[in-house]
Amino acid sequence: MSSKRHIRRKACKGKHRYTNAAEAQAAISGLHRRKGYQGYMQAYHCSFCGGYHFGHPPKSKRLTYR
Numbered sequence: 001m002s003s004k005r006h007i008r009r010k011a012c013k014g015k016h017r018y019t020n021a022a023e024a025q026a027a028i029s030g031l032h033r034r035k036g037y038q039g040y041m042q043a044y045h046c047s048f049c050g051g052y053h054f055g056h057p058p059k060s061k062r063l064t065y066r
Contacts, residue, residue: 011046011048011049012046012048012049012051012053015053016053017046017049017051017052017053018043018051018052018053018054019051019052020052021043021045021052023052024043024052024053024054025043025054027054028041028042028043028054039056040056040057041054041055041056041057042054042055042056042057
């Protein structure tokens with residue numbers, strides 16, 4: 001069984017941390033400009049590190065965004 005500390009570390013590993021949602025949203029816009037549209041992405045608050053990350057929403061929530 002994994003420890004909570006290991007889960008917390010793994011949750012943010014390899015992700016860039018943004019200080020606020022606006023900064024994460026600007027990074028999404030920059031990504032779309034550089035690499036073309038990558039599908040719908042959203043910024044979210046990380047309960048482990050207290051910062052913001054962005055990514056594709058879970059499949060269960062994708063239908064509500066269409």
